[in-house]
Structures are given as structure tokens and as C-alpha cells.
Amino acid sequence: MLAAGTLTGGFALGFRAAAGRGTRRLVLACVAGALGSTLPIAWASRRPPIQPRSNGEVGRQVARHQGPGTGSPTFTVVVAGRDEAVVIPRLVRDVAAQDHRTSGGTPRFELVVIDDRSVDGTADAASQAAETAGISGVTRVVRRAGALPDGKGAALTALAPEAYLGDVVVVLDADARIAPDFLSTLAHYVQSGARAITARRRIIDGGASWLAGAQADEQTLDGELQRGRWGLGGLSEFRGNGIVVERRLLIEVGGWRSEALTEDLDLSSRIAAAHGIGVAWALDAEVWEEPVRSWPALWRQRVRWAEGAVRRLLEHGAPVLASRRLGIRAKLEFLAYAGQLAAPPLIAGSVAGAFRRGRAASAVLLVAAYAGVAGGLAWDALRWEAGADGHPLHPGERLGRAARAAVFGSLWLAAVPAALWRLAVRRGPVVYDKMAHHGGPEASPRPGPAAHHARGEP
Numbered sequence: 001m002l003a004a005g006t007l008t009g010g011f012a013l014g015f016r017a018a019a020g021r022g023t024r025r026l027v028l029a030c031v032a033g034a035l036g037s038t039l040p041i042a043w044a045s046r047r048p049p050i051q052p053r054s055n056g057e058v059g060r061q062v063a064r065h066q067g068p069g070t071g072s073p074t075f076t077v078v079v080a081g082r083d084e085a086v087v088i089p090r091l092v093r094d095v096a097a098q099d100h101r102t103s104g105g106t107p108r109f110e111l112v113v114i115d116d117r118s119v120d121g122t123a124d125a126a127s128q129a130a131e132t133a134g135i136s137g138v139t140r141v142v143r144r145a146g147a148l149p150d151g152k153g154a155a156l157t158a159l160a161p162e163a164y165l166g167d168v169v170v171v172l173d174a175d176a177r178i179a180p181d182f183l184s185t186l187a188h189y190v191q192s193g194a195r196a197i198t199a200r201r202r203i204i205d206g207g208a209s210w211l212a213g214a215q216a217d218e219q220t221l222d223g224e225l226q227r228g229r230w231g232l233g234g235l236s237e238f239r240g241n242g243i244v245v246e247r248r249l250l251i252e253v254g255g256w257r258s259e260a261l262t263e264d265l266d267l268s269s270r271i272a273a274a275h276g277i278g279v280a281w282a283l284d285a286e287v288w289e290e291p292v293r294s295w296p297a298l299w300r301q302r303v304r305w306a307e308g309a310v311r312r313l314l315e316h317g318a319p320v321l322a323s324r325r326l327g328i329r330a331k332l333e334f335l336a337y338a339g340q341l342a343a344p345p346l347i348a349g350s351v352a353g354a355f356r357r358g359r360a361a362s363a364v365l366l367v368a369a370y371a372g373v374a375g376g377l378a379w380d381a382l383r384w385e386a387g388a389d390g391h392p393l394h395p396g397e398r399l400g401r402a403a404r405a406a407v408f409g410s411l412w413l414a415a416v417p418a419a420l421w422r423l424a425v426r427r428g429p430v431v432y433d434k435m436a437h438h439g440g441p442e443a444s445p446r447p448g449p450a451a452h453h454a455r456g457e458p
Contacts, residue, residue, distance in 0.1 A: 002314055004424035007417055010342050014349025018362065037336055038373055041228030042380045048231050052284040053188035072108060073190045075100065075183050076166030076247065080114040080155035081174030085122045087290075087437045088113070088174045089129035096133035100183035109183055110138040110165050116155040117144055122174075151432035152240065153263035156256040164247050171243040175437040177204065177288040185285040186244055194280035195249050196271055198226070198264075199242030199287045211298070212291035214408035217378060217401050221409070224381035227281040234333035235320070236278045238264035242287040249275065261430050262308025269316035272334070276325030283384065290437055300433040302411055306341075306419035313338050343370070344416040367410065375406030 077095055081088060092111065100108045111130065115123035123141045130139035144158045161169065168190055170183070182199075189197050200223055206216030222239070230236035238245075243264055253270045260266035271277050292298040317338065321331050347366060354363035379402035385393055393401070 001424075003310060003420045006310075006342060007345050007420040007424065010345030011349035011352070011417075014346040014351075015353035015356070016349075018350040018353030018357065018359070018366075038377055040232060041225055042377065043228070044231030045224050045228035045381075046231075048227060048281065048283075050189055050192045050194060050280055052282075053185055072100075072187055073167040074165070075109040075168050075170055075186070076112055076164040077109060077170045077172060077183075078112045078114065078156065078159075078164075079126075079172050079174055079176075080116055080152055080158070081118070081122060082116040082155070082434060083118045083120045083122060084174035084437060085118070085120045085125040086439045088122060088126050090439075091172065091174060091176050091178075092126055092129035092135075092139075093133050094176075094178045094180075094182075096130070096135045097180045098178075098183045099180050100187060107135065107138050110140070111135060112159060112164070113139070113141045114155050114158045115141060115143045116158075117146075117148070149258045149429070151258075151261060151263075151430065153256055153260035153266065154258035156263065157258045161247055161250045161255045167247060169243075169245050169247050169250055171240070172287065173241040173289060175290045175439075176241055179286065182285055182287075186282060189244075189280055189282050189285070190246070195246040195275075196238070196268075196277050197244035197280045197282050197285075198238045199244065199285040200281070200283050201239055201241055202286050202288045203291045204288045206291065208291075209293075210404070211293070211295070213401070214404050215291045215298075217382065217405040218408060220381045220384060221374070221378045221405050223281060223283065223384070224377055226279070227283065229333065229337065230278055230281050232333065233330060234278060234337070235268070235272045235326075235330055236281060237268040238279050240264040241289050242285070243267070244282075244285075245271070249277075259430065260308075261311055261432065262305060265308055265312040266316070269312055269320055272326065272330075273316060273319040273323045274325065276323065276327075276330070278330070290439075292435060293438070297435060298411075299415070301435060302415040303418050303422065304433050306412065306415045307423060309338075310341055310416075310419055310423060313341065341416055344413045345420065347413055348417060367413070370413070371406040371410055374409040375402045378402040378405035378409075 079088065079091060092113075095109070095111050098107070098109060102108060113123070113126040115126070123143055127136070127139070127141050130136045142159050144155060148154060156171070168186070170186065172178070186197060186199070201219045203212055203216035203219060206213045226236045226239075240263065245267070249271065250267075253267070253274050256263060257266055268279055271279075292301055317334075320326065320334055323331075326334075347370060350366050351363040354360065354366070379398060382393055382398050382401055385398075385401075387393055387397070392398075
């Protein structure tokens with residue numbers, strides 16, 4: 001009912017405003033609201049509470065939150081996958097290459113692979129890769145079988161957090177690729193006081209196609225938004241590939257939830273409500289992943305993400321707003337960020353109303369304003385990127401990529417209404433649309449293309 005009300009109410013409100021005399025005021029209000037929220041984010045993203053390790057400084061402690069101790073933490077790397085035999089051996093080798101070890105070379109990490117009812121030999125492939133890489137002694141393979149709930153969140157429940165051995169839990173997708181210093185970089189953030197962290201998501205071979213490149217720049221833009229929210233003291237969030245959370249904190253909030261469609265947003269909100277903690281964004285801890293390779297698959301993924309965002313708001317919005325651990329500023333920030341889910345139905349209604357009144361120019365202006373704000377943020381975020389020569393992007397290339405990110409981001413104008421509609425009319429269990437992985441480069445990606453971001457801010 002709430003999803004249906006948001007969809008129809010937003011559309012009706014936009015249609016009425018545009019069909020009357022309020023089109024120009026609506027456009028101006030949308031632009032002013034977007035600029036009023038994004039400009040502080042762009043500023044705050046340059047001043048994160050914890051500076052990257054390569055700055056040569058430990059960074060300021062995250063306010064009011066202390067890490068698990070001053071010693072170097074141990075990690076449990078968890079990978080939950082279904083039919084991932086093609087890609088998982090490479091991730092196992094990347095984990096085995098981690099330099100986060102004792103002076104005697106003993107790993108300060110373990111690897112847990114959850115085989116979610118695979119039929120392609122994923123468990124055997126992971127075990128064999130661990131044996132070959134020399135980490136079989138710190139690797140556990142957990143098999144999940146039977147008629148069980150679908151999805152990554154459900155798969156993660158196969159092993160309770162109490163059974164993890166590390167101080168800190170790192171969740172990776174099966175197609176993830178990480179550099180040898182990935183865990184030691186995360187250790188810096190943990191030692192600096194962060195209890196919940198997310199890595200920067202990168203796209204493997206982003207130059208292979210327009211679609212792959214658009215996803216790569218979308219991830220950079222999303223990092224700008226979330227890093228800015230973190231810098232402002234807002235409720236920044238996990239992203240599914242590269243969740244990093246203190247094991248004790250994960251246990252305190254009840255572990256993973258099998259019914260969560262988007263386990264990253266679900267966990268972010270539960271941690272915020274219970275402990276008042278936002279997620280630290282580690283730009284210099286990079287997780288590379290495959291792009292979605294076709295438009296139909298991308299559409300299914302984005303509708304799932306949008307539905308997960310709506311479900312998170314409906315399930316956890318009230319506890320977050322009622323939390324005594326959060327100040328009014330953090331709650332308002334959460335409301336403002338969640339409010340973007342109402343923008344697509346409102347814009348759709350406004351466009352329909354403008355065309356109904358023969359005001360096509362107003363409809364174009366409204367969509368252009370939406371895309372323009374995204375493009376401006378993408379331009380700012382692309383300061384993290386560098387060209388093949390290691391230097392910052394040429395202004396022309398940067399402008400073209402920012403425009404591409406803005407056009408690509410307009411997909412959410414359709415994905416959010418589709419998710420609201422699906423929530424309103426569908427019956428039965430949540431359906432999880434899994435993305436197929438095909439394997440990427442054999443060599444593990446390195447952070448070279450974004451080398452200048454490691455200084456914290458150019």
C-alpha cells in the first residue's frame with residue numbers, strides 16, 4: 001500500500017503541478033533542492049574523517065566510535081556465491097596473496113566460502129584453489145543445500161557471525177579482484193576507529209564498451225555521494241561488494257537477515273538505528289568487479305536495487321528515525337537521501353502533465369535539471385580518476401564521461417517506478433535476480449588508474 005501510494009501520489013502530484021501553472025516553480029524547486037544537498041556533499045567528500053593510509057598519517061578518529069583495539073586486526077573474508085566456479089579461483093588467489101601477515105608470514109586472515117546450492121562445482125573449485133595457493137589451512141567451505149530462501153543475504157546466514165574467527169568481517173562477491181595490500185589498507189581504517197567500512201568499487205575493463213564505462217563512472221559518482229555523506233556526519237551506507245564490519249558489531253545487530261533483498265542497505269540501517277554509526281568509505285581499498293554486460297541484465301539488477309532501497313526504507317525507516325543514538329541532523333540527512341525515491345514518480349508525472357498541456361520544453365527542462373545535477377557531481381567525482389598516462393583526465397574526456405554518467409543515471413527515473421509497481425502488485429517470496437559472471441583479466445587489477453586519489457584529495 002505504501003509503495004502504491006508513493007507511486008500514484010508522486011505521479012499525480014507532479015502531473016497536477018505541471019498541468020497547472022507550477023511547472024517552472026517545480027523545476028526551480030527541484031534544482032534548488034538538489035544543489036542545496038549536493039554542494040555540501042561535494043565539499044565534504046574532500047574532508048573525510050579518516051584520511052587514506054598513503055597520506056602518511058593515521059587520520060582523525062571517527063567521532064564517538066572506537067575500533068576493536070590498537071593492535072592490527074584479524075579478518076574473516078566471506079564470499080557467498082552460486083555457480084561461480086569460473087571466477088572464484090582467481091579471488092582465492094587474490095586473498096592468498098594478501099600481505100596482512102605476522103612477521104613470520106602467518107596470515108592474519110581466514111577465508112570462508114559459502115557455496116549457495118551450486119551445480120557447477122564451485123565448492124570444489126574454491127577448495128582446490130586454496131590448496132594450490134597455500135591457504136587451505138585458513139580456508140573453510142560451507143555448503144548450503146535444500147529448499148532455502150534466495151539471495152545473497154540468505155546465503156550469508158549459512159554461517160553465523162559467532163563462528164567467524166577474525167576481528168573484522170569482509171564480504172566480497174565471487175567475481176571480486178583485490179590487490180595484495182587490500183586487507184592491510186582496511187586495517188588502517190579499523191585502527192583509526194572505524195567499525196563499519198566499505199571499499200571503493202571499481203569496474204574491470206571499463207573501457208571495453210559504453211555500458212561498462214558508464215557503470216565505472218556511476219560507481220565513482222556513488223563513491224562521491226557516500227563519502228560526502230560520511231564527511232558530513234550523515235548515514236553513509238555499505239555497498240554489497242566490499243562490506244567491512246567489526247564482527248562484534250555484526251553480532252550485536254543480529255547478524256545477516258535472510259529476507260533482506262539488498263543486504264548492504266539492510267545492515268547499514270540496522271547499524272545506524274542501534275549504534276548511530278555511519279559507514280566509512282575507504283577510497284584506497286579498491287574492489288574490482290565485472291560490469292553487467294547487457295541491457296536486460298542491467299535493468300533487472302537496477303530494479304532489484306531500487307526495490308531493495310524501498311524495502312529498506314519501509315522496514316527500517318521508522319527505527320532509524322526513532323533511534324536515540326542518532327541526532328536530528330543525521331535523521332534529517334537520512335530522510336533527505338531516502339526522499340530521492342519519491343523523485344522519479346514526481347518527475348514522471350510532471351513530464352506527463354507538461355506534455356498534456358503542450359509544454360514539451362518544460363518536460364525537457366525538468367529531466368535536464370535532474371541529469372544536470374548528476375552530471376555536475378560526476379564531473380567533480382571524476383577528479384579521482386586518471387588517464388592511461390597516470391595524469392588527471394583531460395577536461396574534454398572528463399566532460400564527456402560526466403555527461404555519460406548523467407545520461408546513464410536517468411535509468412533510475414524508470415527503475416524506481418518499476419520497483420514501486422512490483423512491490424505494490426507482486427505476491428509471494430522475494431525474487432533475487434542473480435547476475436552471471438564470465439571471468440575477467442587473469443592478472444589482479446591494481447589501483448594505478450586512480451593513483452592520485454590515494455593522496456586523499458588532489
